[in-house]
Amino acid sequence: MADLFSYDVLQVTLLSLYVSGCATMLGSSIGIPLGALVGLKEFGGKGAVKTITYTMYGFPPVISGLVIYYLFSRSGPFGSLGLLFTPTAMIFAETLLVIPLTAGVTITAVTEIDKSIKDTIRAVGATPRQCVLTVMREAWVGLVMAAMIGFGRAIAEVGAAYMVGGNIFGETRVLTTAIMMETRMGHFGYALGLGVVLIMVAGAVFMFLRYLQEKELL
Amino acid sequence: MTVAVELRNVDKRYGDVAAVRNVSFVAETGHVFGVLGPSGAGKSTLLRMIDLLESPDRGEVLLRSRNVSADARDAHLIRERIGMVLQKPVVLNRSVANNLAYSMSIRGWDEKEIAKRVAQELKRLGLEGRARKNARTLSGGEMQRLSFSRATVYSPDLLLLDEFAANLDPRNVVLLEDMVRSYLAEDSNRAVVLVTHNIFQAKRLCHRIALMWDGEIIEVADRRKFFENPDDERTAAFVRGDIAF
Numbered sequence: 001m002a003d004l005f006s007y008d009v010l011q012v013t014l015l016s017l018y019v020s021g022c023a024t025m026l027g028s029s030i031g032i033p034l035g036a037l038v039g040l041k042e043f044g045g046k047g048a049v050k051t052i053t054y055t056m057y058g059f060p061p062v063i064s065g066l067v068i069y070y071l072f073s074r075s076g077p078f079g080s081l082g083l084l085f086t087p088t089a090m091i092f093a094e095t096l097l098v099i100p101l102t103a104g105v106t107i108t109a110v111t112e113i114d115k116s117i118k119d120t121i122r123a124v125g126a127t128p129r130q131c132v133l134t135v136m137r138e139a140w141v142g143l144v145m146a147a148m149i150g151f152g153r154a155i156a157e158v159g160a161a162y163m164v165g166g167n168i169f170g171e172t173r174v175l176t177t178a179i180m181m182e183t184r185m186g187h188f189g190y191a192l193g194l195g196v197v198l199i200m201v202a203g204a205v206f207m208f209l210r211y212l213q214e215k216e217l218l
Numbered sequence: 219m220t221v222a223v224e225l226r227n228v229d230k231r232y233g234d235v236a237a238v239r240n241v242s243f244v245a246e247t248g249h250v251f252g253v254l255g256p257s258g259a260g261k262s263t264l265l266r267m268i269d270l271l272e273s274p275d276r277g278e279v280l281l282r283s284r285n286v287s288a289d290a291r292d293a294h295l296i297r298e299r300i301g302m303v304l305q306k307p308v309v310l311n312r313s314v315a316n317n318l319a320y321s322m323s324i325r326g327w328d329e330k331e332i333a334k335r336v337a338q339e340l341k342r343l344g345l346e347g348r349a350r351k352n353a354r355t356l357s358g359g360e361m362q363r364l365s366f367s368r369a370t371v372y373s374p375d376l377l378l379l380d381e382f383a384a385n386l387d388p389r390n391v392v393l394l395e396d397m398v399r400s401y402l403a404e405d406s407n408r409a410v411v412l413v414t415h416n417i418f419q420a421k422r423l424c425h426r427i428a429l430m431w432d433g434e435i436i437e438v439a440d441r442r443k444f445f446e447n448p449d450d451e452r453t454a455a456f457v458r459g460d461i462a463f
Contacts, residue, residue, distance in 0.1 A: 120308040123269055123378075124321040124369060125298035134320075138311055 027098025035106025065163030109142025
């Protein structure tokens with residue numbers, strides 16, 4: 001059992017941040033624009049698309065892991081890339097979980113922007129693209145919230161990370177998989193300590209995102 | 219004077235409700251054309267069709283004699299020549315200066331020209347000291363004057379006002395009405411269409427007035443005739459104050 005203040009814990013913590021941070025950025029950069037388009041454009045089947053998006057909130061991580069495992073396994077279509085049991089595969093698996101959450105929260109955020117604001121933006125002559133971008137900026141607090149929820153899902157994820165990462169020490173071990181492993185080994189105190197580190201790391205990231213939310217820096 | 223706006227036999231329905239029925243009128247440059255009527259008469263729908271935010275189910279909307287449609291791909295280019303102020307003060311969640319700059323920056327104007335016009339408008343609004351404050355910290359009257367400036371700072375040919383001074387204190391009503399007069403006086407090629415249920419405001423601002431009732435225009439006349447010698451008995455009753463809106 002290692003020391004909580006050791007280099008090993010730091011390395012696992014940094015990898016957790018790296019994987020969940022990348023998954024959040026990748027998932028947000030896909031989910032937020034998709035959510036904005038679904039929320040602001042009128043098209044046939046919009047209600048069904050929204051229902052499917054919200055249903056995907058409950059997308060099981062093991063299914064996400066299974067999909068990525070299949071894609072990157074030796075017999076899968078991307079097997080030759082050799083990405084299985086790497087942080088990249090973990091990022092892809094978590095991204096699949098982040099996309100529906102960020103898209104769904106964005107749909108709600110842009111839909112709730114007052115109609116008079118949307119009308120005014122169009123009335124002053126904004127192009128359709130400018131309308132979407134301006135409404136997204138008006139919904140800034142909601143969009144950062146989407147990223148926060150996405151990050152929360154990614155950092156707390158264990159099933160998919162274990163499946164496609166393999167919990168390899170020094171390579172794919174993150175805080176959640178380490179906690180699971182230490183618990184199985186009966187190191188409850190140490191696992192609990194890692195849990196506290198996980199919550200503190202998540203708290204620090206949420207504080208940063210809250211700062212962005214209030215300051216509207218982006 | 220030339221024709222700025224012309225509506226020909228325009229109909230608009232929302233489900234079973236006929237919001238606008240067979241409406242025709244002409245608004246000329248240099249004038250404020252008023253559309254008076256009670257809430258739910260279809261006045262705002264009329265303005266939304268002129269601003270190409272809605273398409274009529276039947277009939278034609280002509281701006282400067284050009285038949286236009288909200289469904290056209292270049293609708294936003296036509297809207298660039300139109301300004302609109304709604305009843306509810308609408309400001310974007312950004313600074314006062316950036317609210318003013320918004321309508322010019324989306325047109326890709328030169329930064330120096332934008333800065334110059336923003337400075338002029340801030341001075342006109344008396345908000346120089348609050349340029350960097352979030353516009354949502356302004357009072358309702360200040361927000362509405364800011365909305366007005368944002369809708370006119372890019373010098374549109376046509377200004378559409380939808381109950382733009384309703385629910386404001388008398389001082390702000392006077393200031394906003396003065397802004398309408400200034401807008402019109404700056405260029406003889408401009409026109410204003412004002413929707414209001416306020417008979418006194420119509421009397422103060424409008425050159426020509428239409429009375430709209432249940433989706434239809436029942437009378438259109440110059441201000442003097444409208445108030446002193448209307449053709450329709452309902453207009454006469456309305457002017458006398460026998461019909462309360």
